[in-house]
Amino acid sequence: MSESTVKKSGLVVLVGRPNVGKSTLLNAILKEEISIVTPKAQTTRDQVRGILNEDRGQIVFIDTPGVHRARDGGINAYMIQEVRKALDGPDLVLYLIDPASKEAAEQALLDHLKLADAPLVIVINKSDQRLKHPEQFAWIEKWIETCRTALEGTKCRLLGVSEIAAAKDVGVTELVDALFRNMPEGEPLFPETDILTDRPTRFVVSEMIRKQLFMKLGDELPYSCAVEIMSFKENEKPINIHAMIYVERDSQKGMVIGAGGKKIKDIGMGARKEIEALLGERIFLDLRVKVMEGWTSESEKMKHLGYVLEKGKSGARR
Ligand SMILES: Nc1nc2c(ncn2[C@@H]2O[C@H](COP(=O)(O)OP(=O)(O)OP(=O)(O)O)[C@@H](O)[C@H]2O)c(=O)[nH]1
Numbered sequence: 001m002s003e004s005t006v007k008k009s010g011l012v013v014l015v016g017r018p019n020v021g022k023s024t025l026l027n028a029i030l031k032e033e034i035s036i037v038t039p040k041a042q043t044t045r046d047q048v049r050g051i052l053n054e055d056r057g058q059i060v061f062i063d064t065p066g067v068h069r070a071r072d073g074g075i076n077a078y079m080i081q082e083v084r085k086a087l088d089g090p091d092l093v094l095y096l097i098d099p100a101s102k103e104a105a106e107q108a109l110l111d112h113l114k115l116a117d118a119p120l121v122i123v124i125n126k127s128d129q130r131l132k133h134p135e136q137f138a139w140i141e142k143w144i145e146t147c148r149t150a151l152e153g154t155k156c157r158l159l160g161v162s163e164i165a166a167a168k169d170v171g172v173t174e175l176v177d178a179l180f181r182n183m184p185e186g187e188p189l190f191p192e193t194d195i196l197t198d199r200p201t202r203f204v205v206s207e208m209i210r211k212q213l214f215m216k217l218g219d220e221l222p223y224s225c226a227v228e229i230m231s232f233k234e235n236e237k238p239i240n241i242h243a244m245i246y247v248e249r250d251s252q253k254g255m256v257i258g259a260g261g262k263k264i265k266d267i268g269m270g271a272r273k274e275i276e277a278l279l280g281e282r283i284f285l286d287l288r289v290k291v292m293e294g295w296t297s298e299s300e301k302m303k304h305l306g307y308v309l310e311k312g313k314s315g316a317r318r
């Protein structure tokens with residue numbers, strides 16, 4: 001085989017605290033909204049894989065939930081479990097840092113990273129903030145050295161540092177170039193089609209509805225919401241989608257529906273626009289709201305919604 005036909009193939013996982021821009025970076029790399037982005041922390045709840053196919057090879061990126069201290073168990077424990085699973089077996093780890101963070105807040109992440117068995121690149125995101133808030137960046141250099149020392153001699157040694165602004169598409173191409181250089185040679189992990197994620201359309205659609213809940217509901221309410229696609233009739237025109245929004249309490253149901261059904265209509269309209277853009281077809285979206293008490297803490301209810309806590313790791317409060 002001549003050198004030019006040898007292709008790269010690898011798995012890169014994106015980790016970091018909530019809201020640092022992991023999902024924004026995945027979307028910037030794939031030039032499509034694969035993973036939902038909102039201004040609120042802890043938006044991403046599951047691993048989301050994005051597949052980048054190029055002439056030089058294939059990189060599979062895994063977006064993960066933001067690492068926070070999972071004291072509460074339940075859905076929070078599930079999110080941390082998703083991070084831990086993603087750190088098992090990648091070829092490289094991208095550790096994203098938001099300048100607005102600080103050393104103490106990053107410590108929990110370093111503890112997770114020590115368990116990874118792949119080298120690490122620190123990615124300082126939101127570099128566009130340097131002009132407005134240069135003082136925010138002061139802690140980072142020292143933190144990088146702390147990480148370098150802590151990880152020395154382990155499998156997750158620090159390979160390099162990169163500075164980007166994912167939301168502004170600054171430094172993303174250069175980062176991808178560096179990643180390809182560090183990927184092993186090999187056969188692609190997924191078929192080389194133009195499909196950008198291995199997640200089924202149903203999942204992406206439910207995430208787009210969840211995004212609207214994050215965008216349009218008050219501060220804490222989105223964290224009590226989950227979405228289930230009840231039916232998805234692809235053969236009908238327009239495509240008929242029926243989705244259930246679960247909340248934890250009766251009072252929350254009223255807040256999601258809003259006075260005269262105004263809020264749910266607004267959520268539905270926003271979701272419909274995005275889903276139609278994704279599918280390239282008109283849809284009919286029927287949204288309903290139901291109370292599922294304790295779904296964020298009881299493992300059986302979480303499981304019904306696709307958030308499966310593995311045995312022995314149950315974080316359920318009751
Ligand atoms: N100024 C600026 N904002 C950014 C940049 N990248 C992402 N953001 C914003 O940061 C916020 C969080 O972005 P996400 O991509 O959802 O962050 P995340 O790390 O995936 O968050 P979780 O899923 O909650 O862990 C959004 O409001 C983004 O628009 C950037 O380069 N510059």
Ligand SMILES: [Mg+2]
Nearest residue numbers: 022023043044
């Ligand atoms: Mg995210």
